[in-house]
Amino acid sequence: MSRNDVLVTADWATEHLGQPGIVLVEVDEDTSAYDKGHIEGAVKLDWKTDLQDPEARDFVDREGFSALLSAKGISNDDTVVLYGGNNNWFAAYAYWYFKVYGHRDVKLIDGGRKKWELDSRPLSSDVVERPTTQYSAAEPDVSIRAFRDEVVAAIGTTNLVDVRSPDEFAGKLTAPAHLPQEGAQRAGHIPSAVNVPWSKAANEDGTFKSDEELAKLYAEAGLDEGKDTIAYCRIGERSSHTWFVLRELLGHENVKNYDGSWTEYGSLVGVPIAKGA
Amino acid sequence: MCGAPAQGGTLAGIDLTTQTVIQGSVWHDGTPVAGAYVRLLDATDEFTAEVVTSPEGEFRFFAAPGTWTLRSLSPIGRAERSVAADVGLNETTLAIA
Numbered sequence: 001m002s003r004n005d006v007l008v009t010a011d012w013a014t015e016h017l018g019q020p021g022i023v024l025v026e027v028d029e030d031t032s033a034y035d036k037g038h039i040e041g042a043v044k045l046d047w048k049t050d051l052q053d054p055e056a057r058d059f060v061d062r063e064g065f066s067a068l069l070s071a072k073g074i075s076n077d078d079t080v081v082l083y084g085g086n087n088n089w090f091a092a093y094a095y096w097y098f099k100v101y102g103h104r105d106v107k108l109i110d111g112g113r114k115k116w117e118l119d120s121r122p123l124s125s126d127v128v129e130r131p132t133t134q135y136s137a138a139e140p141d142v143s144i145r146a147f148r149d150e151v152v153a154a155i156g157t158t159n160l161v162d163v164r165s166p167d168e169f170a171g172k173l174t175a176p177a178h179l180p181q182e183g184a185q186r187a188g189h190i191p192s193a194v195n196v197p198w199s200k201a202a203n204e205d206g207t208f209k210s211d212e213e214l215a216k217l218y219a220e221a222g223l224d225e226g227k228d229t230i231a232y233c234r235i236g237e238r239s240s241h242t243w244f245v246l247r248e249l250l251g252h253e254n255v256k257n258y259d260g261s262w263t264e265y266g267s268l269v270g271v272p273i274a275k276g277a
Numbered sequence: 278m279c280g281a282p283a284q285g286g287t288l289a290g291i292d293l294t295t296q297t298v299i300q301g302s303v304w305h306d307g308t309p310v311a312g313a314y315v316r317l318l319d320a321t322d323e324f325t326a327e328v329v330t331s332p333e334g335e336f337r338f339f340a341a342p343g344t345w346t347l348r349s350l351s352p353i354g355r356a357e358r359s360v361a362a363d364v365g366l367n368e369t370t371l372a373i374a
Contacts, residue, residue, distance in 0.1 A: 138309060
């Protein structure tokens with residue numbers, strides 16, 4: 001994997017609009033963004049209603065994901081090109097999610113919706129309809145998804161990267177500052193985690209920093225490349241952004257995203273919690 | 278949910294005795310700027326959150342008491358200002374020159 005395999009520019013997306021075998025997918029929490037205007041031909045995925053089980057806190061299952069992509073008109077052989085708002089947080093989450101279900105060719109548009117808008121590139125409000133397909137998802141790949149027991153076992157042994165803002169890491173905030181301050185029962189971070197906010201990996205326009213800058217960032221934070229890594233945030237979407245950087249851009253081998261993240265860990269009974277910077 | 282809720286609108290349901298709300302709007306040439314990206318930076322200039330302004334140019338953050346920087350990005354230009362926030366409602370305006 002290298003940057004060119006997984007990341008495309010807005011120009012590349014413009015040049016490949018409507019090309020058979022390439023499907024643009026916008027992923028937002030705020031689906032009204034897509035409805036107001038989207039890149040021409042892009043289909044919409046709602047990270048919550050489409051990608052989360054309506055009852056249990058978990059993904060939709062393999063059959064559910066297969067049915068979803070079939071209905072959206074995406075085939076197993078298609079190149080899926082993801083973009084979205086929030087500096088591509090939810091697009092990166094979807095990227096990781098598509099990889100859990102074994103989709104072969106997935107890419108992100110560098111900078112996502114934000115750079116697209118800041119560049120004043122055209123958006124369309126046309127309804128996009130694609131003929132249905134027969135999509136077949138693979139068994140979930142748990143080598144890239146961490147669960148709570150292995151996170152607790154990872155304390156002091158595996159690289160733990162907390163990608164939330166410094167105030168959330170320190171325990172001063174329990175949610176990102178655009179949301180009411182609520183969520184987990186306790187504030188703080190997982191002991192032995194290093195704090196590398198996801199935003200340090202991105203430029204102000206939402207594009208990713210260069211490979212050299214990124215390698216330096218995590219090396220200086222004390223990430224041991226010889227060890228496995230687990231990334232977490234509050235609900236697993238900002239940490240998908242960092243998972244993408246570590247595994248897909250920098251090529252680290254054993255990197256997992258812990259989507260239970262702080263809303264799960266900070267509510268567990270009997271686990272240690274650290275506070276402060 | 279980590280995505281931003283709709284910006285602006287009523288403060289009903291928000292407990293201003295515990296929440297530190299920083300809100301306001303982005304203006305340029307006497308008109309509100311919709312669709313601007315507003316980011317909240319902490320006292321060390323580290324990114325904390327970002328929202329997109331409403332059709333009326335409004336933004337809202339839930340922070341903590343302290344000093345913060347607001348910075349807006351949009352195709353028409355940038356604006357920045359510092360805010361000292363306390364518990365309760367803190368209102369401000371970002372003007373793009």
